[in-house]
Amino acid sequence: MSAASTAIPVKEKVTKEVQGKAFDRELFGRVFAFAKPYRTVFRVTVLLTVILSLVGVVRPILLGWLVDVASSNYDQLFALADGANWNARSIAWMAEVVRDLVGAGTWTLVWAITITIVVVLVVETVVQYVQAYWTSWLGQAVTFDLRQKLYAKVLAFKLRYFDRTPIGTLVTRVISDIETIDDIFSQGLLMIMGDILKLVVVVVVMFVYNWKLALLSMLPIPLLLWSTNYFKNSIQRSFQDVRTQVARLNAFVQEHIQAMSIVQLFGREKQEYAKFQAINREHRKAHIRGVLAYSIFFPVVEILSAVSLAFLVWWGVRDVLAGVATVGDLFAYILFINMLFRPIRQLADRFNVLQMGMVGSERVFKVLDTEAQVADRGTRSTKDLRGDISFKKVWFAYDGEDFVLKDIDLDVYAGQMIALVGATGSGKSSIVNVLSRAYEFQEGEILLDGEDIRTYSLAELRKSISVVLQDVFLFSDTVHNNITLGDPTISREAVIAAARAVQAHDFIKRLPNGYDTEVRERGGILSLGQRQLIAFIRAVVNEPRVLILDEATSSVDSTSELLIQQATERITKGRTSIVIAHRLSTIQNADRIIVLDKGRILEQGDHQELLTQNGAYRRLYELQFR
Numbered sequence: 001m002s003a004a005s006t007a008i009p010v011k012e013k014v015t016k017e018v019q020g021k022a023f024d025r026e027l028f029g030r031v032f033a034f035a036k037p038y039r040t041v042f043r044v045t046v047l048l049t050v051i052l053s054l055v056g057v058v059r060p061i062l063l064g065w066l067v068d069v070a071s072s073n074y075d076q077l078f079a080l081a082d083g084a085n086w087n088a089r090s091i092a093w094m095a096e097v098v099r100d101l102v103g104a105g106t107w108t109l110v111w112a113i114t115i116t117i118v119v120v121l122v123v124e125t126v127v128q129y130v131q132a133y134w135t136s137w138l139g140q141a142v143t144f145d146l147r148q149k150l151y152a153k154v155l156a157f158k159l160r161y162f163d164r165t166p167i168g169t170l171v172t173r174v175i176s177d178i179e180t181i182d183d184i185f186s187q188g189l190l191m192i193m194g195d196i197l198k199l200v201v202v203v204v205v206m207f208v209y210n211w212k213l214a215l216l217s218m219l220p221i222p223l224l225l226w227s228t229n230y231f232k233n234s235i236q237r238s239f240q241d242v243r244t245q246v247a248r249l250n251a252f253v254q255e256h257i258q259a260m261s262i263v264q265l266f267g268r269e270k271q272e273y274a275k276f277q278a279i280n281r282e283h284r285k286a287h288i289r290g291v292l293a294y295s296i297f298f299p300v301v302e303i304l305s306a307v308s309l310a311f312l313v314w315w316g317v318r319d320v321l322a323g324v325a326t327v328g329d330l331f332a333y334i335l336f337i338n339m340l341f342r343p344i345r346q347l348a349d350r351f352n353v354l355q356m357g358m359v360g361s362e363r364v365f366k367v368l369d370t371e372a373q374v375a376d377r378g379t380r381s382t383k384d385l386r387g388d389i390s391f392k393k394v395w396f397a398y399d400g401e402d403f404v405l406k407d408i409d410l411d412v413y414a415g416q417m418i419a420l421v422g423a424t425g426s427g428k429s430s431i432v433n434v435l436s437r438a439y440e441f442q443e444g445e446i447l448l449d450g451e452d453i454r455t456y457s458l459a460e461l462r463k464s465i466s467v468v469l470q471d472v473f474l475f476s477d478t479v480h481n482n483i484t485l486g487d488p489t490i491s492r493e494a495v496i497a498a499a500r501a502v503q504a505h506d507f508i509k510r511l512p513n514g515y516d517t518e519v520r521e522r523g524g525i526l527s528l529g530q531r532q533l534i535a536f537i538r539a540v541v542n543e544p545r546v547l548i549l550d551e552a553t554s555s556v557d558s559t560s561e562l563l564i565q566q567a568t569e570r571i572t573k574g575r576t577s578i579v580i581a582h583r584l585s586t587i588q589n590a591d592r593i594i595v596l597d598k599g600r601i602l603e604q605g606d607h608q609e610l611l612t613q614n615g616a617y618r619r620l621y622e623l624q625f626r
Contacts, residue, residue: 168251
């Protein structure tokens with residue numbers, strides 16, 4: 001047998017890199033696929049964006065007209081005002097003159113234009129509100145579905161994937177990176193569409209209205225476009241660095257908070273603080289580079305906007321005095337300049353938001369495209385499972401050709417209790433890992449009731465095999481929910497019956513709220529022995545046909561060990577059981593003891609048989625008891 005040919009690598013198909021691109025069509029297509037269930041909302045938001053772009057240019061035109069209409073008789077009024085004696089009679093006389101000069105028709109037009117401007121403002125405000133709400137709603141809907149799919153993918157990964165991937169990195173993918181995808185819809189693509197459309201409409205209207213004033217207003221535009229592109233590229237590199245540093249920071253904090261007891265017990269606070277300070281410093285530098293780009297770009301835009309306004313006023317006043325343009329034209333173009341420069345300034349920011357979304361999307365889809373889940377093609381039910389287990393020439397390696405199980409042949413009959421013993425690294429836990437399909441073996445067969453374990457449904461297989469680990473993990477939840485793991489089919493009565501079976505009911509009842517007591521993070525209010533007993537209840541309450549105890553007594557005190565031994569005797573009776581133990585006193589009553597060394601079976605038999613063989617088991621026994 002060629003060992004090299006048996007290794008099954010973890011296949012990862014990833015999306016292409018988008019770094020340096022503000023928009024990637026293929027990647028956005030994948031993101032947009034999540035918006036298809038909400039296509040009606042998307043179309044409405046696009047329509048509202050178009051309406052906003054068109055309505056926006058109406059106000060400057062109307063205000064220009066209003067200025068022209070209101071100032072049509074100013075020359076005559078000012079001439080009369082200069083010669084008037086400002087007393088009560090003069091004021092009354094001036095009012096009559098104003099009515100005669102302006103006339104009812106002019107004031108009716110002024111009021112009509114004013115009311116129209118107010119209506120346009122109200123419409124624009126309402127449309128902007130509805131558009132902002134629905135774009136944000138769409139972004140949240142897409143990220144909700146995407147986060148659901150991503151977490152479901154993470155739940156299906158093999159344990160090998162978690163061995164290689166920092167927890168903090170996955171936390172960043174599931175939370176922070178997906179939040180940037182929300183910005184693609186709420187602040188990115190639709191806003192960019194709206195800004196570009198608004199720019200096009202404004203430019204067209206400006207040239208139609210007065211092409212000379214339009215050209216003067218746009219003299220600084222080429223320099224502004226160059227500055228915008230330079231800013232966009234600078235901020236993209238900064239955002240890349242920020243995302244990388246955020247992932248590093250999350251991974252470091254997650255790992256070191258979990259290991260805080262080790263840090264403090266070994267007096268490593270200063271050293272770990274120094275490491276954190278270095279990572280945090282890089283995170284700060286990445287942000288500062290972005291802040292620097294913004295602090296340069298925005299003043300440049302303001303200066304160019306002021307230059308454009310200066311050109312407009314200088315030339316516009318000449319046209320007004322020459323009778324080529326009106327005061328209303330000049331007033332309207334001042335507003336147009338503001339409408340022209342603001343979207344250009346925002347576009348750079350929008351493109352960078354879009355870029356952040358693209359980077360976040362690329363990282364999220366890289367996880368989604370990773371093929372590291374356990375193949376679940378089995379359909380066989382475990383309803384009538386007896387519990388016969390058979391290993392036939394099984395080879396298994398966690399990585400490459402470094403095999404930890406080598407040519408394992410082992411038969412366990414229904415109802416038997418076998419024990420696995422051996423030095424650390426001998427392969428005891430690996431047998432359990434491949435049996436429960438936490439990891440996939442590379443060669444050989446593992447049969448359950450004479451059938452390949454891969455033909456069983458993965459969910460049913462794991463429900464029929466309960467495992468009690470050495471390191472018990474309890475969630476920040478109640479005792480009851482930690483036992484049932486949220487399974488609504490498991491009743492409180494079943495939980496209590498299982499607790500009585502392992503002699504844990506009394507200590508649970510003494511807790512402040514009994515089975516409804518919050519155990520806090522990782523079961524912080526419980527002792528190691530109590531956590532282990534709860535793990536026993538968790539295993540028993542599912543009524544498994546196969547029970548695995550992985551060094552369940554190695555970390556507890558003598559009193560707890562006695563309770564756990566008694567619980568073990570009760571819960572292993574009548575079901576196939578595999579016990580992994582360093583303490584040989586806990587497995588002397590096993591039907592068969594398997595001695596492992598460097599991934600191979602050295603010897604097997606019951607306790608008395610192995611002692612008479614004067615082999616590895618006898619040496620282990622004498623080492624512990626003599």
